[in-house]
Amino acid sequence: MNWQTLCKSSDLIDNAGVCAKFNEEQVALFSLFEGEQQTLFALGNWDPIGKANVLSRGVLGSIGEEFVVASPLYKQHFSLLTGKCLEDENVSVPVYQVRIQNDLVEIAA
Amino acid sequence: MSNKMKIVIVGNGMVGHHFVEQICQTMPDAVVTVLSGEPRLAYDRVHLSEYFSGKTAEELALTTPENYESLGVNFFTDAKVTHIDRALKTVTTASDESFQYDKLILATGSYPFVPPIPGSDQEHCLVYRTIEDLEAIQNSANQSKVGVVVGGGLLGLEAANALKEAGLETHVVEFAPQLMGVQLDAGGGAQLKQKIEELGVNVHTSKATEVIAASEATRFELRFKDGSTLGTDMVLFSAGIRPQDALAREFDLELGERGGIVINNYCQTSDADIYAIGECALWNKMIFGLVAPGYQMARVAASHIAGSDLAFTGADMSTKLKLLGVDVGSIGDAHARTPGALTYVFQNQAKQVYKKIVVDAEQKHLLGAVLVGDCNEYDTLLQYALNGIELPELPESLILPVAEGAPGLPAGSLPDTATVCSCHNVAKSDIIEAMDAGACDLGSVKSCTKASTGCGGCAALLKTVVETELENRGVEVKKDICEHFAYSRQELYHIIRVEQIKTFEELLDKHGKGLGCDICKPTAASILASTWNDYILEKPHVGLQDTNDRYLANMQKDGTYSVVPRIAGGEVTPDKLIVLGEVAKEYDLYCKITGGQRIDLFGARLEQLPEIWRKLVDAGFETGHAYGKSLRTVKSCVGSTWCRYGVQDSVGTAIDIEGRYKGLRSPHKIKMAVSGCTRECAEAQSKDVGVIATENGWNLYVCGNGGMKPRHADLFATDLDTETLIKYIDRLLMFYVKTADRLQRTSVWMENLEGGLEYLQQVIIEDSLGICDELEQQMSHIVGTYQCEWKTTIESPEALKRFRQFVNSPDQDENVVFVQERTQIRPATETEKQEYWQANKIQIETIDTDVVETEALGVE
Ligand code: SRM
Ligand SMILES: Cc1cc2nc3c(=O)[nH]c(=O)nc-3n(C[C@H](O)[C@H](O)[C@H](O)COP(=O)(O)OP(=O)(O)OC[C@H]3O[C@@H](n4cnc5c(N)ncnc54)[C@H](O)[C@@H]3O)c2cc1C
Ligand code: SF4
Ligand code: FES
Numbered sequence: 001m002n003w004q005t006l007c008k009s010s011d012l013i014d015n016a017g018v019c020a021k022f023n024e025e026q027v028a029l030f031s032l033f034e035g036e037q038q039t040l041f042a043l044g045n046w047d048p049i050g051k052a053n054v055l056s057r058g059v060l061g062s063i064g065e066e067f068v069v070a071s072p073l074y075k076q077h078f079s080l081l082t083g084k085c086l087e088d089e090n091v092s093v094p095v096y097q098v099r100i101q102n103d104l105v106e107i108a109a
Numbered sequence: 110m111s112n113k114m115k116i117v118i119v120g121n122g123m124v125g126h127h128f129v130e131q132i133c134q135t136m137p138d139a140v141v142t143v144l145s146g147e148p149r150l151a152y153d154r155v156h157l158s159e160y161f162s163g164k165t166a167e168e169l170a171l172t173t174p175e176n177y178e179s180l181g182v183n184f185f186t187d188a189k190v191t192h193i194d195r196a197l198k199t200v201t202t203a204s205d206e207s208f209q210y211d212k213l214i215l216a217t218g219s220y221p222f223v224p225p226i227p228g229s230d231q232e233h234c235l236v237y238r239t240i241e242d243l244e245a246i247q248n249s250a251n252q253s254k255v256g257v258v259v260g261g262g263l264l265g266l267e268a269a270n271a272l273k274e275a276g277l278e279t280h281v282v283e284f285a286p287q288l289m290g291v292q293l294d295a296g297g298g299a300q301l302k303q304k305i306e307e308l309g310v311n312v313h314t315s316k317a318t319e320v321i322a323a324s325e326a327t328r329f330e331l332r333f334k335d336g337s338t339l340g341t342d343m344v345l346f347s348a349g350i351r352p353q354d355a356l357a358r359e360f361d362l363e364l365g366e367r368g369g370i371v372i373n374n375y376c377q378t379s380d381a382d383i384y385a386i387g388e389c390a391l392w393n394k395m396i397f398g399l400v401a402p403g404y405q406m407a408r409v410a411a412s413h414i415a416g417s418d419l420a421f422t423g424a425d426m427s428t429k430l431k432l433l434g435v436d437v438g439s440i441g442d443a444h445a446r447t448p449g450a451l452t453y454v455f456q457n458q459a460k461q462v463y464k465k466i467v468v469d470a471e472q473k474h475l476l477g478a479v480l481v482g483d484c485n486e487y488d489t490l491l492q493y494a495l496n497g498i499e500l501p502e503l504p505e506s507l508i509l510p511v512a513e514g515a516p517g518l519p520a521g522s523l524p525d526t527a528t529v530c531s532c533h534n535v536a537k538s539d540i541i542e543a544m545d546a547g548a549c550d551l552g553s554v555k556s557c558t559k560a561s562t563g564c565g566g567c568a569a570l571l572k573t574v575v576e577t578e579l580e581n582r583g584v585e586v587k588k589d590i591c592e593h594f595a596y597s598r599q600e601l602y603h604i605i606r607v608e609q610i611k612t613f614e615e616l617l618d619k620h621g622k623g624l625g626c627d628i629c630k631p632t633a634a635s636i637l638a639s640t641w642n643d644y645i646l647e648k649p650h651v652g653l654q655d656t657n658d659r660y661l662a663n664m665q666k667d668g669t670y671s672v673v674p675r676i677a678g679g680e681v682t683p684d685k686l687i688v689l690g691e692v693a694k695e696y697d698l699y700c701k702i703t704g705g706q707r708i709d710l711f712g713a714r715l716e717q718l719p720e721i722w723r724k725l726v727d728a729g730f731e732t733g734h735a736y737g738k739s740l741r742t743v744k745s746c747v748g749s750t751w752c753r754y755g756v757q758d759s760v761g762t763a764i765d766i767e768g769r770y771k772g773l774r775s776p777h778k779i780k781m782a783v784s785g786c787t788r789e790c791a792e793a794q795s796k797d798v799g800v801i802a803t804e805n806g807w808n809l810y811v812c813g814n815g816g817m818k819p820r821h822a823d824l825f826a827t828d829l830d831t832e833t834l835i836k837y838i839d840r841l842l843m844f845y846v847k848t849a850d851r852l853q854r855t856s857v858w859m860e861n862l863e864g865g866l867e868y869l870q871q872v873i874i875e876d877s878l879g880i881c882d883e884l885e886q887q888m889s890h891i892v893g894t895y896q897c898e899w900k901t902t903i904e905s906p907e908a909l910k911r912f913r914q915f916v917n918s919p920d921q922d923e924n925v926v927f928v929q930e931r932t933q934i935r936p937a938t939e940t941e942k943q944e945y946w947q948a949n950k951i952q953i954e955t956i957d958t959d960v961v962e963t964e965a966l967g968v969e
Binding site for chain 2: 006007011013014015016018019020021026029032034046050051052053054057058059060061062063064067068070072073075077
């Protein structure tokens with residue numbers, strides 16, 4: 001797999017999102033903590049329902065077992081793992097593979 | 110041959126279509142065939158007139174060929190049925206195609222009645238029923254200057270509106286002495302006539318047209334029985350409808366004396382395998398010319414064919430309409446025909462409002478009502494009439510202009526038939542039924558009834574109904590705010606304060622489960638802020654905030670933000686105005702005066718917010734908290750300083766109050782106002798906290814609300830000196846912060862407080878709970894620790910880092926595109942964006958532009 005560096009891990013915000021540019025795409029990066037355990041997720045930043053590049057600015061959380069981000073515009077929830085919208089199964093956003101290596105955030109190109 | 114039931118439906122009007130939807134549900138295996146006499150499938154006839162205001166036939170359509178195909182329905186348009194062979198059970202269309210049926214549904218509707226006046230059958234003499242009719246009217250109107258509608262009933266007036274909108278000099282000619290004789294009494298009719306004439310439509314009542322003759326100045330001339338004449342270029346007949354019963358007549362089904370296909374309670378005609386529904390059907394000697402009873406018949410027929418015994422038992426013919434912009438309502442026995450009936454009439458000729466209620470001889474129950482010019486009371490009156498709710502002691506209070514303490518409909522006494530959600534037509538009884546069937550919380554009631562999943566306007570009412578019902582059943586109402594905490598907001602507040610909890614993490618750790626969500630996180634953030642008043646963008650709090658709080662600005666539809674500096678009391682110096690103007694100019698922001706007496710600058714990109722605010726803060730502005738659940742504005746009027754009537758300095762007091770409570774985080778936003786005298790120019794009685802000057806001090810009003818469900822504030826205390834005024838407001842606000850539910854405005858909070866206003870007065874004025882000292886101390890802590898969040902933010906490099914579109918690029922969001930309108934910017938539409946991108950050769954990913962319908966998931 002081909003990993004490409006996106007930004008520094010210090011650019012991330014605990015339990016919230018930031019947006020990074022990956023080629024011509026906007027990627028929302030979320031850093032989620034369960035206790036000390038950090039997990040990184042990446043989704044497309046485009047909110048297909050609100051039609052704006054805003055998902056990185058949503059509130060993170062869990063619904064049942066699923067980790068989600070709530071759109072800041074109309075509050076639909078998107079799964080951090082699958083990108084699926086919980087309120088409307090016909091809607092989803094792209095998901096990307098990301099990891100932290102040597103304090104750098106990398107994305108699978 | 111298959112043994113599946115064959116169902117043939119003649120007519121694909123509104124009712125015929127509703128039947129198709131029903132039968133596909135009740136009998137998914139049936140072979141359904143639709144024969145539409147029109148060149149298209151069903152459309153929304155009720156909103157037909159919107160065709161003139163630009164709605165297309167596609168937008169009016171109730172279904173599409175694809176939709177019918179996916180339901181497995183066979184359909185034929187332009188398929189007028191001309192024969193029924195009841196022995197062979199077939200129907201045949203004009204083009205000689207035959208269809209076999211097991212059950213036949215006649216949903217042929219009605220046709221407009223054209224009175225047999227000589228000359229009524231020429232070109233430019235038209236009717237108003239189908240899309241084709243409207244096309245013809247539009248054509249004729251294009252070649253006409255004057256138009257006459259014959260018939261002053263409901264449809265006639267709608268038609269008159271269409272002519273007027275088309276720019277014609279418009280006349281309505283009515284045979285009877287008044288307009289809308291079916292729905293209105295003489296007084297209401299007269300009021301309506303006056304109003305309509307004022308709107309520029311000429312009304313001629315008691316006019317019998319004898320002939321439509323050719324003329325010179327205009328195309329035609331109507332000659333009336335009384336010798337007078339009226340010139341016109343076109344004539345629209347709207348003189349009533351007649352049931353389309355030709356098939357029944359020719360093929361020997363029982364008809365009413367004056368037409369209409371006779372049906373029984375199951376909508377069967379005299380042939381048990383033939384049903385009739387909608388406007389062609391005659392039930393109990395009545396034709397129902399409205400769509401709702403037709404839908405009811407469709408449901409009854411579909412369930413009868415499927416073997417159940419739902420019956421049609423008549424329908425309410427009450428109506429509420431806007432005719433030519435005039436509100437008109439008619440309920441039940443509008444003409445007071447019930448023996449012994451008594452009437453109450455209220456008329457305000459200046460405002461052209463007429464209201465009448467008809468009550469029974471005992472003055473216990475409402476029989477009917479007429480409303481012209483103002484239909485505000487329609488819903489309440491209808492509930493009284495339909496559900497036999499006992500009238501208040503003074504029935505007239507139901508129609509008198511809103512005075513202090515006017516009786517509404519007590520929430521608990523809401524009858525089972527009351528509509529809770531109008532979007533999905535969910536009655537209280539449907540909710541109870543769902544709960545009987547096992548739905549035991551708000552969420553499951555929502556998903557099984559669909560209530561509150563349309564516009565969302567009924568959310569609060571639905572919640573109250575569900576909770577009251579649960580309480581009635583002895584179920585302890587779980588007021589859990591979400592799946593992560595088994596506590597109400599009030600309980601969380603106590604936990605946080607008592608256990609001195611400072612972060613969400615700690616709260617979740619000790620009392621919750623999961624990771625939290627977009628409901629509990631902002632709630633906890635708000636409680637933490639109103640308790641400890643820490644900077645809300647401190648590291649542990651950042652991820653908790655709704656986006657507006659997180660970026661200290663309100664997100665707009667395109668992801669940009671608005672900037673609203675505080676302009677306390679609406680007072681602003683020329684220098685500060687200039688700064689606002691300069692900043693707006695520099696960043697090309699759209700400027701608008703808000704409804705809260707301040708200035709909103711729109712269109713700031715995320716990365717621009719800190720620079721913009723730095724300039725504003727340097728010029729002495731503070732954040733306006735337009736993004737927070739916190740104090741918004743304290744509106745003022747000029748007061749005694751300038752105004753010749755003012756008795757106190759309302760501006761000064763408003764500024765002081767705004768200075769005191771700015772930044773206070775609360776369950777929902779708080780709005781206040783101060784008026785300098787009883788003329789009340791600051792509209793204080795519509796605010797959470799309203800202050801009105803008197804000769805001796807201040808009157809305090811509490812728990813008012815504008816917005817979605819306006820509530821007049823209650824007079825709480827009179828003639829207070831300024832110190833006491835502030836003391837009471839301190840206590841009141843803190844008590845609200847402590848005890849209200851999440852997103853509960855003071856109005857709803859108070860309505861749900863047991864004991865209401867009186868209880869609140871005891872707690873705040875008489876200190877009945879002995880907590881007033883504590884409340885005041887807590888408030889003084891908040892006041893003492895105020896900081897302008899924007900000032901703190903621009904001074905914190907750590908916080909500033911977050912105001913970047915991209916953490917790894919200085920680029921801007923290419924989806925933010927503005928165009929000019931009225932010399933300012935506005936967000937570009939989807940099409941404008943495409944053009945812009947193309948012109949600027951920006952490569953964009955294909956963006957999925959399917960319109961997705963979404964639930965209204967709560968505003969803000
Ligand atoms: C800007 C403004 C409209 C304007 O251009 O005049 C406005 C704009 C919004 N209002 Fe408002 N309201 C504005 C005055 C009002 C008023 C009038 C007033 O305050 O005197 C009312 C009725 C009074 C009242 O609240 O009792 C009002 C009742 C609402 C409501 C309904 C609240 C209710 O309890 O029924 C909402 C929705 C909500 O809060 O859930 C709302 C929500 C909103 C939101 C936040 C909707 C949203 O989520 O985007 C809008 C934010 C726009 C923005 O980015 O700034 N706005 N809104 C006004 C800002 C005033 C200010 O200077 O802060
Ligand atoms: C301008 C206007 C405004 C209205 N506003 C309101 C309102 O505000 N509120 C309200 O409740 N109601 C309103 N109505 C009345 C409402 O539209 C009717 O009650 C409703 O459409 C009746 O439905 P239906 O299916 O019975 O008849 P229709 O909608 O008339 O449908 C009957 C269909 O059967 C077809 N048909 C007839 N004979 C045959 C045949 N032999 N073979 C095949 N097809 C045949 C007809 O072509 C027609 O398409 C309004 C009506 C109009 C015209
Ligand atoms: S919320 Fe509605 S009423 Fe308020 S500003 Fe937005 S559009 Fe206007
Ligand atoms: S009235 Fe219930 S969702 Fe609109």
